[in-house]
Amino acid sequence: MASTASSQTIKPIVAGNWKMNGARASLATLAAIGEGVGSQLASKVDVMICPPAPLVFAAATACEKLPMTIGAQDCHAEESGAHTGDTSAEMLADCGAVAVIVGHSERRADHGERDADVKAKAEAAYRAGLVAIVCVGETRAQREAGEEIAVVSDQLAESLPDAATAANTIVAYEPVWAIGTGLTPTANDVAAMHKVMRDRLTARFGNEGASMRLLYGGSVKPGNAAELMGIDHVNGALVGGASLKAEDFLGIISAYA
Numbered sequence: 001m002a003s004t005a006s007s008q009t010i011k012p013i014v015a016g017n018w019k020m021n022g023a024r025a026s027l028a029t030l031a032a033i034g035e036g037v038g039s040q041l042a043s044k045v046d047v048m049i050c051p052p053a054p055l056v057f058a059a060a061t062a063c064e065k066l067p068m069t070i071g072a073q074d075c076h077a078e079e080s081g082a083h084t085g086d087t088s089a090e091m092l093a094d095c096g097a098v099a100v101i102v103g104h105s106e107r108r109a110d111h112g113e114r115d116a117d118v119k120a121k122a123e124a125a126y127r128a129g130l131v132a133i134v135c136v137g138e139t140r141a142q143r144e145a146g147e148e149i150a151v152v153s154d155q156l157a158e159s160l161p162d163a164a165t166a167a168n169t170i171v172a173y174e175p176v177w178a179i180g181t182g183l184t185p186t187a188n189d190v191a192a193m194h195k196v197m198r199d200r201l202t203a204r205f206g207n208e209g210a211s212m213r214l215l216y217g218g219s220v221k222p223g224n225a226a227e228l229m230g231i232d233h234v235n236g237a238l239v240g241g242a243s244l245k246a247e248d249f250l251g252i253i254s255a256y257a
């Protein structure tokens with residue numbers, strides 16, 4: 001049987017998703033974040049920024065000297081080929097990314113991505129040696145219908161490849177209605193969802209599932225980070241808007257100080 005690794009034994013990660021924001025000038029924000037994190041905080045929490053694809057190479061180069069890493073926001077499932085406008089996981093790895101977000105609700109909504117697509121992209125990430133940050137989360141209508149546990153359980157089951165491990169996969173629970181709205185679920189609701197996710201992952205992946213990092217995302221701010229990050233089975237955050245300003249992002253990271 002799987003042992004029950006507690007959240008306390010899992011090193012948390014705070015990852016910033018810049019979405020379609022930022023320019024080369026934004027690299028100064030990376031430097032400010034890196035300097036603010038410092039080596040002491042970096043020993044307690046991993047820090048990552050996921051900028052838009054055109055910035056990945058320069059950002060990864062800038063981060064070689066900073067206590068943080070760079071991820072990307074999406075990848076194509078295939079390694080190369082006739083896919084105009086797409087970027088492969090191998091290209092992102094070649095540019096210095098160490099992870100890639102897949103299955104974000106904005107891609108599920110804007111690009112019609114289904115769980116099977118998300119799974120194929122996660123497999124592409126593994127193939128390229130990247131960590132897949134797999135996003136799941138219910139819509140407002142699904143929560144109002146009391147379907148959130150079923151929806152997220154299905155997304156987890158269908159989006160995660162069988163090859164998922166604690167080293168190659170991070171799961172981010174992002175309720176769609178909490179993204180960019182200033183709304184967050186109650187601490188009890190987050191705790192309930194993360195417990196369900198931990199149980200499902202442990203049942204399927206054993207020790208790997210018991211120690212996989214589970215992030216909360218959706219309107220995480222400096223003012224609510226400590227409460228959200230203190231919830232059992234919340235092993236960090238996936239941060240949108242508040243990752244664009246070094247001061248705000250550092251305020252969230254300092255929940256682990």
Ligand SMILES: O=C(CO)COP(=O)(O)O
Nearest residue numbers: 017179180218219240241
């Ligand atoms: O979508 C998110 C991160 O991937 C969350 O965005 P906000 O933090 O802006 O709500």
